[in-house]
Amino acid sequence: MARTPIVAGNWKMHKTVLEAVELVNALVDKLENVKGVETVVCPPFTALWPVRQALADTNIQLGAQNIFWEAQGAWTSQIAPGMLTDVGCKYVIIGHSETRGRFGTVTEDLQKVLSYFSETDETINKKVKTALAAGLTPIVCCGELLEERKAGKTDDVVRKQITADLAGLTPEQAAGIVIAYEPVWAIGTGEVCDSPEANRVCGVIRATVKDIFGAEAAESVRIQYGGSVKPDNSAELLHQPEIDGALVGGASLKADDFVAIVKSAL
Ligand code: PGA
Numbered sequence: 241m242a243r244t245p246i247v248a249g250n251w252k253m254h255k256t257v258l259e260a261v262e263l264v265n266a267l268v269d270k271l272e273n274v275k276g277v278e279t280v281v282c283p284p285f286t287a288l289w290p291v292r293q294a295l296a297d298t299n300i301q302l303g304a305q306n307i308f309w310e311a312q313g314a315w316t317s318q319i320a321p322g323m324l325t326d327v328g329c330k331y332v333i334i335g336h337s338e339t340r341g342r343f344g345t346v347t348e349d350l351q352k353v354l355s356y357f358s359e360t361d362e363t364i365n366k367k368v369k370t371a372l373a374a375g376l377t378p379i380v381c382c383g384e385l386l387e388e389r390k391a392g393k394t395d396d397v398v399r400k401q402i403t404a405d406l407a408g409l410t411p412e413q414a415a416g417i418v419i420a421y422e423p424v425w426a427i428g429t430g431e432v433c434d435s436p437e438a439n440r441v442c443g444v445i446r447a448t449v450k451d452i453f454g455a456e457a458a459e460s461v462r463i464q465y466g467g468s469v470k471p472d473n474s475a476e477l478l479h480q481p482e483i484d485g486a487l488v489g490g491a492s493l494k495a496d497d498f499v500a501i502v503k504s505a506l
Contacts, residue, residue, distance in 0.1 A: 243459075243460065243462050243484045244276070244277065244278055244462075244484075245276075245277045245278065245462075245478060245484050245485040245505040245506075246277070246278040246279075246280065246418055246462050246464065246484060246485035247277060247278070247279055247280070247464075247478075247485050247486050247488065247498075247501055247502045247505055248279075248280035248281070248282060248303060248331065248333075248379060248418075248420075248464070248485070248486070248487050248488065248492075249280065249281045249282060249488050249492025249493075249498055250282050250305065250333060250336070250466075250487055250488065250489050250492060251281065251282060251283045251284060251287075251305075251492060251493060252284075252305070252338070252489060253284055254284070254493055255283060255284065255287055255493070256287070257286065257287050257290050260283050260284075260287035260290060260291050261287075261290050261291065261294050263493070263495055264281060264283075264291050264294045264295060264300070265294055266495035267279070267281065267300060267495055267498065267499065268294065268295065268298045268300060270495060270496075270499040271298075271299070271300060271499060271502060272298070272299075274299075274502060274503060274506070275299075276506055277485075277502055277503075277505040277506055278301065278485075279299070279300045279301065279502050280300070280301045280302070280303045280330070280331050280379075281295075281300060281301075281302065281303065281492070282302075282303035282304060282305050282331070282333055283302075284305065285304065285305070285319060288302065288304060288324075288327045288328075288329065289327045289328075292327050292328040292329075295328075301330045301331060302327070302328050302329050302330060302331070303329055303330065303331030303332055303333060303379065304319070304324045304329045304331070304332045304333070305332075305333050305336070306319065306332070306333065306334070306336075306339060306367075307319060307320075307321055307324060307332045307334065307367050307370060307371055307376070308320060308321075308367070308370075309321075309363075309366040309367055309369075309370040321370050321371060321373070321374030321376060322374060324374070324376060325374055325375060325376065329376060330376065330377060331376065331377050331378075331379055331418070332367075332371050332376045332377075332378055332379065333378075333379045333381065333420075333487075334364055334367045334368055334371065334378045334379065334380050334381070334405075335359060335361075335364040335367070335368075335380055335381045335382065335401075335405060336381045336422070337381060337383060337422060337424045337427060338427075339359045340358070340359045340360075340364075340381075341358040341359065361400075361401060361404035361405055362404070364380070364404075364405045365404060365405050365406070365407050365408070368380055368405060368406065368409070368417070369408065369409070372409070372413050372416075372417075377416060377417060377418060378417050378418070379417075379418040379419075379420055379464070379487065380402075380405050380406070380417060380418070380419050380420065381419075381420045381422050381466070381487070382397075382398045382401040382402055382405065382419065382420070382421060382422070382445070383397075383398065383401075383420075383421055383422040383423045383424050383426075383427075383466075383467070384397040384398065384423055384424060384425075385397075385424045385425065386424070386425035389423065389425065394423075394441060395441070395444045398421065398441060398444060398445055398448070399444065399445075399448045402419065402445055402448045402449065403448060403452065406449075406452065406453075409453070410453075411453040411454050411456065411457040412457075414449055414452070414453040414457040414461060415453070415456060415457040415459075415460035415461055416460070416461075417461060417462075418461075418462045418463075418464060418485075419445055419449075419461060419462070419463045419464070420463075420464040420465070420466045420487040421438065421441050421442050421445055421463060421464070421465055421466070422465075422466035422467050422487060423438075423441075423467050424467075425467075426466075426467025426468050427466070427467045427468070427489065428468070428489060428490060429467075429468060430468050431467075431468060432467060432468040432469065432470075432473050432477075433465070433467055435473075435476045435477050435480050435483075436480070438465045438477060438480065438483060439480035439481065439482045439483055440482075442463045442465065442480070442482035442483050443482040445463055446458050446461065446463060446482055449461050462484040462485060463482060463483065463484050463485075464483070464484060464485040464486050464487045465477050465478075465480075465483050465485075465486055465487075466486060466487030466488065466489070468490075469486045469487075469488045469489075469491060469501060470491050470497065470501070471491065471497050471500035471501055471504070474486060474500070474501040474504040474505070475504040478501075478504055478505045485505060486501060486505070488501055
């Protein structure tokens with residue numbers, strides 16, 4: 241079964257409302273006639289609604305960068321699933337290495353700050369289940385730190401993360417999600433994982449899904465690569481057999497770069 245490639249832009253903590261709408265208007269214009277690849281933008285929470293309005297009647301989908309597992313209540317700063325569907329989100333990024341507190345390539349000081357987010361596989365699992373129950377498609381991130389790669393633990397790390405993050409899902413649910421393999425050392429560093437190796441690890445992830453949920457789920461689940469994806473390396477990555485798209489950070493902030501990456505998936 242052919243899987244439709246999915247390219248998602250993770251804007252992280254960038255763009256005011258005006259800048260966000262300007263970027264998305266440019267994307268709508270340039271991607272209007274592009275078919276055969278699903279395109280998603282994940283702006284910061286503050287820009288979700290205006291971006292949604294700019295995306296109305298287009299083929300570009302909206303995603304959020306995080307979610308909380310309670311429906312409502314005294315949870316200062318958190319965003320409930322119903323709030324995301326209310327503003328038209330279809331996707332939500334869950335377990336990004338920056339929210340897991342596993343951002344391994346930054347200075348020690350910044351590492352300390354980031355570790356305060358400290359998401360665990362258990363909270364990620366709760367968020368994945370919550371998102372699915374709300375009708376959102378999770379983009380579940382996994383990936384190893386540089387030390388883990390050097391110690392030969394890459395496969396074990398992603399297997400353990402995926403097993404814990406997807407625990408308790410039905411095979412149908414697992415089939416419909418998106419998984420992003422994002423080696424932490426490749427995020428925002430310009431140091432891309434080479435295509436055969438990215439493909440190999442995505443294969444390990446697919447085999448893990450197969451072990452837990454069966455062959456059909458493994459055939460259907462879409463697995464993205466993320467980490468320093470740019471227009472000049474995306475075509476090779478996106479044409480690997482186990483890679484079904486990209487989660488793009490820095491290069492998703494410039495319309496021309498993101499459009500080139502989306503088109504390279506075809
Ligand atoms: P990058 O980020 O493309 O800037 O490396 C990817 C990500 O964090 O999802």
